[in-house]
Amino acid sequence: MRLECDYNLRDNNTFGILAKCKTFFEYDTDNELFDFVRLQKDNKDFKFFVLGGGSNVLFTKDFDATIIHPATKGKTIVYENGDNIFVEAQAGEIWDDFVEWCIENKAYGLENLSYIPGTVGASAVQNIGAYGAEASQFIHRVKFLHLDSGDIQYMINEACCFGYRESIFKHLLKGKAIILSAVYKLSKRPNINRSYADVEKYLTDNKISDPTPADIRNAIIDIRRKKLPEVSETGSAGSFFKNPVVNAETFNALKTKFPEIKYFTAGADYKLAAGWLIDQCGLKGFQHKGAAVHKKQALILINAGNATGNDVLELSENVREKVFDKFGIKLEPEAIII
Ligand SMILES: Cc1cc2nc3c(=O)[nH]c(=O)nc-3n(C[C@H](O)[C@H](O)[C@H](O)COP(=O)(O)OP(=O)(O)OC[C@H]3O[C@@H](n4cnc5c(N)ncnc54)[C@H](O)[C@@H]3O)c2cc1C
Structure with a gap:
């Protein structure tokens, strides 16, 4: 268990953003959590945020309350x-x-x-x-x-x-x-899901005709390492935006104007590849202050060096604006902005 005041969260978010919280509470057993929460029962001002690995959050300012961090294992x-x-x-x-x-x-x-x-x-x-x-x-x-x-x-x-x-x-x-x-x-029975072209390519390249679940895991790790920034090397929250889902009418209009548009079907709707939309705006590698659009995967915003949370936020607003102007589509952040 760990309880600290005025705690720097830089190592607790994968963007590597410097932000402080008023109190940081890390617990190793559920009982430690229950005791801590019980102590706050009469504290009307008690406010908290549960932070796991911090890999989908963007801190844009100090957090003037308690961060609760589970470290329970098993x-x-x-x-x-x-x-x-x-x-x-x-x-x-x-x-x-x-x-x-x-x-x-x-x-x-x-x-x-x-x-x-x-x-x-x-x-x-x-x-x-x-x-x-x-x-x-x-x-x-x-x-x-x-x-x-x-x-x-x-x-x-x-x-x-x-x-x-x-x-x-x-x-x-x-x-x-x-x-x-x-x-x-x-x-207990392997149910191999090789529906993605990248997975299929890995299996062909590695001459694996009858893959095991461990082979699929290796394929996914290999693909992800090549495509996505390593958390230990480049600050990001993975995909910063969700892939927007649109109805058939909107999709058909976009497809007529942009025949190359990348999408997946989602029931009766269509999920557009947000990375493609951003890329079409010429934003791959685009830098704004300390933040940038990833060079290989436009859906990922990165900390290009000493970025503040606001640098990333401003960049994301920039990206949203450009995509809206070109496609009339509003991108919604997947990352949780605090
Ligand atoms: C390089 C990279 C690649 C990524 N790729 C993918 C991907 O392929 N697919 C994908 O879906 N995501 C991806 N992500 C996003 C991220 O990994 C996931 O969203 C992940 O689940 C976040 O886990 P976390 O523990 O870091 O959660 P955090 O970022 O700490 O928190 C995320 C949310 O969960 C809540 N939360 C966390 N733990 C608890 C808890 N115990 N109780 C209640 N609430 C809790 C938080 O309050 C917050 O709202 C990627 C991120 C990075 C950096």
Whole structure:
């Protein structure tokens, strides 16, 4: 457990932005969290933000309240039922350690979500997704501390209101729930998802005709390392914007004007590749003060050196404006701006 005042969060956010919080509380066991929260019961001014790995947040100013940081560890097989295997991980577990551990323990499904930065707790908040998979396909239930009642509660998948990078924890339960752990329902049988062209190319290049889940994990890590900035080297929050979803009418009008437009179908709607929209505005590598658009992947804004949160925010507004002027599309940030 750690409790510090006037704490510098630079090492706690992957953008590497210097921002301070009034109080920083890190806990190693859920009981430490319960004690801490109980002590705040009569403190009407108590305000907090739960910070996992800080890989999807942008601090634009000091945070004049408490940062609660889960450092709880533990991964277990809860039970097995036919081909299903239920595994539970504590909120502070590093997501990618969990994915690796699942594969080692023959619990399959999360391979395509390999190498995403952050913690298990946030995986449920964010409904993380990549390479044709989303956390919500596998989450069985989420255990959390409800701040209003002080109770421990459980939320089954169907009640989590999962959507594209969305969940109930970002809306109805925002600021009210601290996730303690998540149970994932995985499969004992490999179910290989090689739907992405990059994955297929890796398998062909490496002459792998019958891939195992570990091969898919290796493919994803290799692809991500080549395409995305390494957290240890370049500050970013991954995709800064969501891919905008538009209806058929808007899509058809855009497709007529921009026949090359990159998109995916999303039910009756269309998800536009935000990186492509930004790239078409000639913004790849564009720098604004200490922040820049990544040279290889336009969807990623980076700390090009000593960026402040406001440098990144101004750059993001610049990007949004240019994309709106060219395509009439409003980009929404995926990163949480504080
Ligand atoms: C290089 C890079 C690549 C990325 N690639 C992807 C990708 O492919 N797909 C993808 O989906 N995301 C991606 N991301 C974004 C990020 O990794 C995910 O959003 C991740 O889930 C954030 O985890 P975190 O622990 O860092 O959460 P934080 O950034 O610390 O927090 C994110 C949100 O979750 C909340 N939260 C965190 N823990 C808890 C908890 N225990 N209880 C309640 N609320 C909590 C926070 O309050 C906040 O609202 C990428 C980021 C980077 C830097």
